[in-house]
Amino acid sequence: MNRIPDEELTLIPGGTLLTATPEEGRALALAIARHTVHNIQPDLDILTTGRVKYSDDPAELMAAAQVVSIEFQTIASANNYWR
């Protein structure tokens, strides 16, 4: 198995939900979603093959966007919406 590097397996990259800006909070939401997938499937070859498939398919792109939207709800709330 071509195992994904360890730093791609940290569940919460940076170790905190708190970020300076909404832009950074959104980037964290994307990273957390991606690292969750890496933990469930840590074989880089399978991930790469899968990525080609889903990133061309609008239904799967939307499913990925939905996961990010849920992660972002949590992060935005943690940061008191950067008010």
Next chain:
Amino acid sequence: MNRIPDEELTLIPGGTLLTATPEEGRALALAIARHTVHNIQPDLDILTTGRVKYSDDPAELMAAAQVVSIEFQTIASANNYWR
């Protein structure tokens, strides 16, 4: 690759979740959802092909509407529901 312009890749367009009105908040929800998709798939040709497919398919339209509804929950809460 026909890469999407950089301004379409900002994760939180405008850099804040705070908006003057519900209408602007909803427009932001749509923009954030769209930019998330752009970040996952930044190739404009693939996006354009995919858009033709999903925008004619009621199941995929509904999936897109669902993502927007989740993003809007976050934005509405950030704005204290514009009460």
Next chain:
Amino acid sequence: MNRIPDEELTLIPGGTLLTATPEEGRALALAIARHTVHNIQPDLDILTTGRVKYSDDPAELMAAAQVVSIEFQTIASANNYWR
């Protein structure tokens, strides 16, 4: 293109999340969900064809009901649940 009328494209019909009653709040949730779809696909002919398809299909009816349930969460919270 047979473009949907402009009033069907307002994202938040009425411009506010606040309503007098739960019944009106629920109607607003349905309207917001519908107008989101209109903004993603503003061609009335494609919408009409799609509607025939999804409104006969229990899986798609349920997907539409799910979007409405999420929109209603936001509206009910905005109205402090009409307590």
Next chain:
Amino acid sequence: MNRIPDEELTLIPGGTLLTATPEEGRALALAIARHTVHNIQPDLDILTTGRVKYSDDPAELMAAAQVVSIEFQTIASANNYWR
């Protein structure tokens, strides 16, 4: 068209989210979900045909259960969880 009776089209049966008990709150969640479907598809014949299909299909039963779970979140919160 064999139109569903008017009382099945009220969006919020009873006109309030407040109930005396969790059991009644859950029944309201089921009723609200069902009435939403009735509003999107008010033809009783199509609904009856669709019901036979989805109520035998575990994937569709689960989709219906998911909608009910979201409606119940709203109702439980409205009732301060009947604490």
Next chain:
Amino acid sequence: MNRIPDEELTLIPGGTLLTATPEEGRALALAIARHTVHNIQPDLDILTTGRVKYSDDPAELMAAAQVVSIEFQTIASANNYWR
């Protein structure tokens, strides 16, 4: 019809969302999800056939797990997260 026993049709088994421990709260989430399905489809024979199908299918197992996760959000919040 081989109707499911009445006690399997109570919508909120025990009549309250409050539990002594997270473990009991999670068990309640599973029970509420199951009883919702029973109410939509009370024929035990159809349920048993359906269960064989979905419990072998990872996509349907995940759909069931998602419903439980939403029910648990409500129950955990009702119990102030057992802090």
Next chain:
Amino acid sequence: MNRIPDEELTLIPGGTLLTATPEEGRALALAIARHTVHNIQPDLDILTTGRVKYSDDPAELMAAAQVVSIEFQTIASANNYWR
């Protein structure tokens, strides 16, 4: 039936939603999601076969990631977002 070991059936491993760090909270979200699946389908052979299928399929990986995102919302809120 090759039954999964009992410790894999605890619904809330550790018996609490409170964790010292976001990383541990996220690990708990993954464990809770996994144990829910184990409770619905406790046959290890069926689970192993299913895992091979879903962990190669981007749509199913994303469905699993979505369940984890919802569990994490609950856990993050329980821990006051580790602020």
